[in-house]
Amino acid sequence: MSRLEVKNLTQTFNQKNTALRVLDGLNFSVDDGQFVALLGPSGCGKSTLFNIVSGLLVPDTGEIYLNDERIYGNTGDFAYMQQKDLLLPWRTVLRNSRRTPEYREVEAQQRLAQLGLSGFENSYPMQLSGGMRQRVALVRTLLFRKEILLLDEPFGALDAMTRTVMQSILLDIWSENRQTVLLITHDVEEALLLADKIYVLTARPATLKAEVPVPLPRPRNITDTSLIRLKKELLTLLQVEMSKVFDAG
Numbered sequence: 001m002s003r004l005e006v007k008n009l010t011q012t013f014n015q016k017n018t019a020l021r022v023l024d025g026l027n028f029s030v031d032d033g034q035f036v037a038l039l040g041p042s043g044c045g046k047s048t049l050f051n052i053v054s055g056l057l058v059p060d061t062g063e064i065y066l067n068d069e070r071i072y073g074n075t076g077d078f079a080y081m082q083q084k085d086l087l088l089p090w091r092t093v094l095r096n097s098r099r100t101p102e103y104r105e106v107e108a109q110q111r112l113a114q115l116g117l118s119g120f121e122n123s124y125p126m127q128l129s130g131g132m133r134q135r136v137a138l139v140r141t142l143l144f145r146k147e148i149l150l151l152d153e154p155f156g157a158l159d160a161m162t163r164t165v166m167q168s169i170l171l172d173i174w175s176e177n178r179q180t181v182l183l184i185t186h187d188v189e190e191a192l193l194l195a196d197k198i199y200v201l202t203a204r205p206a207t208l209k210a211e212v213p214v215p216l217p218r219p220r221n222i223t224d225t226s227l228i229r230l231k232k233e234l235l236t237l238l239q240v241e242m243s244k245v246f247d248a249g
């Protein structure tokens with residue numbers, strides 16, 4: 001059974017009195033417990049897609065189904081980590097992390113330690129680096145304990161080494177809980193190391209360009225010949241879409 005289905009999504013924004021078509025009949029599905037990565041050129045509509053799936057934005061047309069039931073607006077089934085960390089500046093790291101319906105201080109402390117933030121529980125967001133703030137936002141998202149995680153470039157602000165560590169921690173957490181994960185990333189290697197399946201989106205307006213399964217056991221090694229082959233395939237697909245963005249400019 002498909003856990004999540006996105007059917008025929010269309011979204012147009014009005015920018016400077018011009019209609020900007022962002023999503024154009026987007027369809028895909030994600031199975032229960034699957035880890036899916038979304039790749040697409042900058043500005044193609046990935047965050048817009050997450051805003052719609054999470055119920056923050058009502059699409060012009062199209063439907064979202066969860067376990068075969070059509071959903072409207074926020075269902076409480078999604079934990080959404082947006083690109084901006086959205087930490088509250090007046091709250092400490094610990095209070096920002098456990099801004100959840102229930103009080104989960106012990107779990108918050110454990111997750112903060114797991115993500116390398118021990119000792120910063122009582123710091124305020126302005127006292128943290130961009131990468132640390134992103135990790136606090138990830139802890140908060142995980143503590144929501146929802147069935148589906150929507151992660152919009154969760155490691156975008158991290159240096160390469162911290163990113164590698166975080167990817168492996170995210171995989172450990174996913175293996176523990178088997179939540180369904182949708183991950184937006186610009187990093188082809190990240191998608192290949194983490195995902196069961198990669199969806200490649202076209203340049204704006206986004207439609208589905210390709211579905212690339214990654215049927216390899218984890219942990220994966222990016223120098224594995226099958227991953228190198230998949231990386232070439234993905235980069236070729238993305239280059240075609242990127243050239244549309246830059247040639248249009």
Ligand SMILES: Nc1ncnc2c1ncn2[C@@H]1O[C@H](COP(=O)(O)OP(=O)(O)OP(=O)(O)O)[C@@H](O)[C@H]1O
Nearest residue numbers: 013014015022040041042043044045046047048049
């Ligand atoms: N609320 C809005 N009003 C008007 N235009 C919007 C709005 N939200 C997004 N857009 C436009 O929609 C397009 C897609 O934006 P979106 O943030 O979904 O792209 P993205 O693929 O997530 O980009 P990136 O990879 O750079 O984060 C952009 O051109 C953006 O300017």
